Amino acid sequence: MVNPVLLIVIPLGGAFAIPLFGFISKHISKYVSLIVALAMAVIVGTLIPEVLNNPIVVKIGGFKPPFGINLVASPFSLFFAGIISLLGFLVSIYAIRYIKEGDIDKYHLLFLLFLAGATGVVLTGDIFNMFVFFEILCISSYALVAYNRDKDGVEAGIKYLIQGSVGSAFILIGIALLYGLCGSLNMADIASQIHSVNSPLLSLALFLFITGFGVEGAIFPLNGWLPDAHASAPSTVSAVLSGFAIEVGIYAVVRFVWTIFGALSILHFFAGLGILTLLVGELAAFRQNRIKRMLAYSSIGQIGLIVFAFGIASAAGVKGALFQIASHAMAKALLFLAAGYMIYRAGSKDISSLEGMGKRMPFTSLAFTIGAFSLVGFPPFVGFSSKFLVIKAALAEEQLIFTILIGLVLLGTIIEGSYFLKVIQTIYFKGREANPNKRIEAPICALIPMFILLILIVVIGVYPGLISNVLDSAASGFLDRIQYIKTVLVGV
């Protein structure tokens, strides 16, 4: 059996090794992050079949929970880890050629720390440990956003840093409160005694967690940092920020609200909050004329849908949310990666400068189109399957409120369709005469990850059954608090 702790150790080790490799050769670092991410993906791949029935609990240092730190590799966590490592791998391929200015070693070092932080958050079973990994994730992403060292990037990075720090401070206060009330930092242990604690401070702690993690999770109105950060970061960073970083924030929120607090009565509040986030994001994206900014706002919209799906709180809803996370990760990463070289070739971030790209970069344009179609939810792409699941879960509740909310979701889809399809028209059908028909396709290193994502979007879209099993067990495992507590504390 592979030890899940490797998922954190490998990227951390890789990150520390990069400066050492830097002594040997300048070019080694980019392959280090590639290999590390691949290794992580392979480990997740081997672990998933093992944990489908029984989650693996790793006791660090041999201390039994609730003492000491433990990792819980449940299907739910490994699903996130899988997305993190897969996207990490694909983006590192892309970065080989794309990241060539500035201090490349530092980029890859930060990138590996970023991966380590993200996997740490989803795997850990200890709230303080989660906070530490969360900080690793956030701090490395602040630095990555500002990697280009241009004015926009630095400004966005600092704004992100300040808002993120406020969030982290809230989380830390929350942890302190919770530790004071329960006397434990272990998630399962806290979860087992949370309902016997009777103190108004408990709800304060919950709200601090929601707000704190909500900043990273980009829930409206905590997401002011997101458009700037996603738009100004290098496209590889935007892809991972959008692809899994905000989802990790959402993971933390739902872990706290569902598993630790078991706060089932405020779930409808999440559904409403999700819809609000969705509509605000989509409407804000509607009038953008910068391509990456538009994609960033559309991420807010998609996050809204994910939060809404979690708010349904049935197994079907959680499954829909996870499917939506997967489909959004693939589609949005593809869009950012495609946009990255389109911007590079066009020399401008304006949507209008993409005219005639259909001829100049046919494959990249195709990738962008498929990503956009998937995000809007056109079959036979994966976005349709996820939207289908979410709508099905909402309508299965048979409550009027959910029917109305679904109506609003679809309203968001209409807006989303209109702005994405406008971009596609610009790419293919505008300025066909004006531009010289010279082909300047993106380099092969960029095409490979785009191609893989494209294939995944189509294949999973056509055969959603491929990941349906994992999602089923992840969703039911996630909803079953008692089982989680038992697994960690007693060790079934």
Place this chain on the structure above:
Amino acid sequence: MILEVLLIVAFGGAFLTYLFGKISSRLRDVFAVLVSLALVVITCLLYNKQQQIVYFVFFDIPLILRSNMLSWFFGITIVGIGLLSVIYSLGYMGKEEELDYYYFIMILINASMIGTVFSGDFISFFIFWEIMSWSTFLLISYKGGKALSAGMKYIIMSIIGSMTMLIAIISLYVTCGTLEFSSLVSQVKIASMSYNLFLLIMFGVVFTIINAFWPLHTWLPDAHAEAVSPFSAVLSAVLVRKGLYGLYLVMYIILGLNILNKLSFGFISYNNVFCFIGAVTTVFAAFSAFLQDDSKRILAWSTVGQGGYMILGIAFTTAIGLAGGMFHVLNHCIYIALLFFVAGAVEHQTGGIRDINRLGGLIKRMPVTFIGGVVGISGLIGLPLTCGFVSKWLIYKALILENHPFLAFAAFMGTWGTILYGYKFIHNIFLGQLPKEFEDVKEVPFSMKFPIILLTIAVILIGVLPGIPLKVINIINVSAGFKALSINISGVISETGVLNTVNIFAAILAVLLVIYLFFRTGAESERVPQEDSYAAGLYIPIEKYHYTVKFYDPFSRLAKPWLKDRIDNFYGWLTRIVGKTAERLRHIYTGDLGFYLVYIVLFLAALIFVQIICRPW
């Protein structure tokens, strides 16, 4: 088995066409025609075969293909028009750019339309429907320029429709646990009336949009006019009519007559509403068409108007009305494709001119196109011996028999409008003085002539022998629980009268013969060159010529204020409102860090406040 092959050939053919195009353009053209031909052959094999197969499983939901007379009827129109428009494209598209893409999307649209009519469950239906939507969007926008906004208009309305349909479909799945058509039939019987009404309204919206019934018609004129002509033909002849297929399916197959009859509140019933929508659509569109000066826009509006007839017939729950509506679907498909081919031919040969006021006198230059145009317009108007006559006769008959004078009057008004714009179309393009610039216009190449000739023959053939398609329609109606009409090869025998088109045909031939003999005995006529036909050979200075620029001007001035497309303006206004709201909302993200921090703190404060006041947790 055949069904699977059909689907594989259709979709595989589309992709292979694209790949072959990368090798050689000749190979691609040949292959595109072959694929379309193969689809026609395979569909013909399905005639009168009842089949049902599960071809895929999507999230534990079996996806089903089924074939019966209804789907065959719509299927054959799709593949037929698909084949002809691909052949037509060979000449029309010539050496345009991005032809690989063009043929790929063209066949993909055909494939997805075939998919929609042969699906046996709603998920397949929806999936094919959506593929159809986005590929249509990609092909409408193909020409760039004005076509872009037409494409946007289409896709936004189409997404709105799809979303309402998706809600209906998923709620059906949640409620009934199945989406297969035949098992749904028994399931919806036990559902409540209000649920059935909900279903009908949700499905009604999407099919009204795609059918372009008033007041959701606004996408159609732009899309039809701006798309390339072979595709306009496909759009108008078959794609739009997927809406009628859907309505027929939901109203008569899934819900059935019993439920429909129960869904009425006094005078207002679901069907009646559609009848009146049909009436409004017919009249409004007919008179809007005649205000247009763009040849393709005239035809586009006529598509809207003829859709009104179809729904008048189909929503009118009598056997004769239903037969008329279905028959009109077929007839419209034939003559409107013909007319779009004609308009496209003229556009192609004159260098892209669609403004009919600048054209004229092309009759001698493009005789085949002219004959196609005349026959097509005759079919559109519904002159006896053309196909449109029989279907309109059936619809009128149904309206009059059931004592609906207003609806019948609306239908007649629609026809008067049709006569007016039909004449304008023919006259301004083909008759009158030939402008100097068009003296060297030539007839279209064979690949464009062939579809025109074939469809011309079809219009007359079906007009003379309406019994052939009516036999198919009878089978469809019987399967939906209606009485069969008594028909024979040459017409319909109903309680109130017999229609025998072969007799009419013979009579008209005899009359023509008499006229011919009469004129034979008269004086020899003198021929005048066409450039000088203005005063039949008398001398009039050329600057005194009066062209037919302002056809029906007094009437247009009278009608124009009434026919302003207020609905379109309203949608435009709505879009602007959304835009403005978006613009305001965007400023939530001020870019100012202070605001963002305030948002965060306020959010936390709001949570705590709510907790203190209402204690939700």
